[in-house]
Amino acid sequence: MLYQNILTISFIFLAAVTKISLFPEIFPGHIAPDILLILIIIWSTHKTFESFWLWAVFAGLILDAVSLERIGVNAISFLVISFGVDFLSRRFFISQRRGMFFWTAGLVCAGVITNYFLVGGIHLASGNLSAQFFSWHDLFFELLNNLIVFSLIYLPVTNFKSIFPIEKSRLTVK
Amino acid sequence: MKNPSDKYFKFIAGLVFLLVLVFLNPKNIFNPVRGIFLGMAYPFQKTFYLTSEKTGDIFSLFSSISNLKSENGNLLRENNTLSARIAELAGQKKENEDLRKELQLTPRKDFQLEAMTVIAQDSNGLGSWIMTDKGKNSGIETGMPVIVYDGILVGKVSEVYANSSKINLLTDSASSINANDLATGAKGILMGEYGLGIALNMVAQTEVLNEGDDIVTSGLGETIPKGFLIGKVAQVKSTPDKLFQQALITPRVKYSELDTVFAVKRSL
Secondary structure, eight states, X not given: OHHHHHHHHHHHHHHHHIXXXXXXXXXXXXXXXXXXXXXXXXXXXXXXXXHHHHHHHHHHHHHHHHTTOOTTHHHHHHHHHHHHHHHHHHHHSTTOXXXXXXXXXXXXXXXXXXXXXXXXXXXXXXXXXXXXXXXHHHHHHHHHHHHHHHHHHHHXXXXXXXTTTOOSOOOOOO | OOOHHHHHHHHHHHHHHHHHHHHHSOTTTTHHHHHHHHHHHHHHHXXXXXXXXXXXXXXXXXXXXXXXXXXXXXXXXXXXXXXXXHXXXXXXXXXXXXXXXXXXXXXXXXXEEEEEEEEEEOXXXXXXXXXXXXXXXXXXXXXXXXXXXXTEEEEEEEEEOSSOEEXXXXXXXXOEEXXXXXXXXXXXXXXXXXXXXXXXXXXXXXXXXXXXXXXXXXXXXXXXXXXXXXXXXXXXXEOTTSSEEEEEEEESSOGGXXXXXXXXXXXX
8 A cells, every 4th residue: 555655656746747847848839738637537537536535636736836836726626627527437437338448538638628727717816927818729739638648648557557546446336 | 335425525625725725825935845846856857858858859850851852952042141141240240349339238258157957848838937957056046037048038037946946938928027129229118928929018109119120138127137139029019009019029039949048147
């Protein structure tokens, strides 16, 4: 358990650094995909909100700290998205296990859009003049780049259950 | 069986706590904690950024292979043009030196510069900030101007940590610098346009602004010395209330492709 927690913290930390130092130069439009958000969504589909919400908040706080963001902005977004993913996966995934990849891809798109508006909205509400609230160009590249990264990491993350904090399945019909 | 209201309670409690954290904490109160995380991230950031630059170069090489033939032709033509211009510029060198003296522009050699490598950048594509590998330990301080090789201003140091610092680029909408038109002397305030560009605002209608003119820092009322080049006037228009003119500025360098910048520590 301790070993897995240390690994999870390491993954969260490296994902946050990757977002600001590795991805901006590589991806089109200089818009870095949010690998941490994708991990949170994948993990949230496999765990209950009650067992995962603190990890989502922790990941958001780490991302805020490393990306020079106002502390708490990404944490709020990750908490809301984790709650939303839990809500949706409980209701719609039970009979849809075969299409898990595509369902999760849909959740990633919804999560990216939610994150985009939530973070932009919080910036505006907190008086951050640097924030630009909406741009079709940015949103398009956010979705495209995040889907590229999602399709690359989905299989490794879901297959290496012993490394990543994923339980076999929590979805049961009662 | 788990009580569903537990879940909602945890969600709302977490949300309230984080909202308080975002909206009620004084500015920069978490900087010491952030500094610890940045210290841990520093080696990874440096390695990752260098790797990304190399990878980005490879991607751009692949995408440019198809254009190599036409680019080669263009470069040959450009080479001929430039050869002609070298001869022309040799004559203008002295004139330039005289002008610099007349306009009291400060040449680059008059500053103590600290070279810094970029290790991270704004990941939202807004081009609002970059992070560099030098901080308090190298004598970097908040407010120091940051330039590139040729005395071209790109931004100001906004936050300093032990071994890293955050540079707010001119395109950041919170950025505000006094500047003037080098040719006509028209004064204004240079402001970022949400990471999309730069605009020279508050220029009086009586002043003259021409497209293609160079814009430089005016050195009025701030720590940024006079005479750093910023960019060229791309378009001139009046504000909706017709009280002022506004010039859209094309920066001299691509801010998304910066790899080495210099902090201006002090005038010699």
